[in-house]
Amino acid sequence: MSDFPWGDLALNLAVSAAAVVVFIGVIMAAAIRLKNQSIIDIFWGPGFVVVAVVSYLMSMGSEGDDARRLVVLALTSVWGLRLGLYIGNRNRGHGEDRRYTSMMRQRKGALIPFLIRRIYGLQGFLILLVSVPVQFAMYQSQAIGVVGSIGIAIWLVGFTFEAVGDAQLKRFKADPANEGKVMDGGLWKYTRHPNYFGDACVWVGLFLLALGSPVGLITIVSPIVMTKLLVSYSGAAVLERGMKRRRGQAYEDYIARTSGFFPRPPRRLPATSTES
DSSP states (O other), rough: TTSSHHHHHHHHHHHHHHEEEHHHHHHHHHHHHHHHHHGGTTTHHHHHEEEHHHHHHTTSSSSOOHHHHHHHHHHHHHHHHHHHHHHHHHHHSSSSSSHHHHHHHHSSSSSSHIIIIIIHHHHHHHHHHHHHHHHHHHTOOOOHHHHHHHHHHHHHHHHHHHHHHHHHHHHHHHHHGGTTTTTGGGGGOOOSSSHHHHHHHHHHHHHHHHHGGGGGGGGHHHHHHHHHHHHHHHHHHHHHHHHHHTTHHHHHHHHHHHHHOOOOOOOOOOOOOOOO
16 A cells, blocks of 8 residues: 555545536536526536546556556546436426425525535535545556456446436436326336436446555445435435325335336236326
């Protein structure tokens, strides 16, 4: 561990933090002007791209393995930009998400401190925390090797689940015949949240790419935090509460037969209507 360039990484972390502060600050200013705080969701993924680009540039001239650096930059950028484009397209023309509208009704005191405390400060901190493997990987001097190759494979599985799951859901919602129904086809037949499962796999893969040396084990915090967010906080837990209210028994039946996270064949249950 003494051979790891801790000083270079510390500088990288500081510059990445400064870049995220500027990035989030610009998004917050735009959101205030537009009176739509939910645009931060569009820039969640691209925020990681900012960190990846900064880290790649900061690590130029270091002893970090060039192939590893390029792969991590590419994988993070592809994931983050796809996610941002998908959410931006999905949210276009729908106004502010009800979650943020509800949050704004609870505001006490000045606007900007409230927004920093409740939305933007937290988002920025999480981007920096979850992106730690991306930053560590840029300074690992070892070739990608077996562990890194497994990480790339897991990333590919995750990206496929996330992208395909999102595309399937988009097509389902675009068909007026599906109004009031529960999406339970395609990947959604095997897990209630293929996009969230895929997201978690993406960050497990990037964590494995940070394991060029034992010091990379420190970055295990990233997939743990991301998975916890997806399952218990801002992801599945919030979504399913709303789905139960809107779809009632149809969604309860879907829960009973379909895995909540890890894909598996659906349980066999008596046939029930999927209409609300």
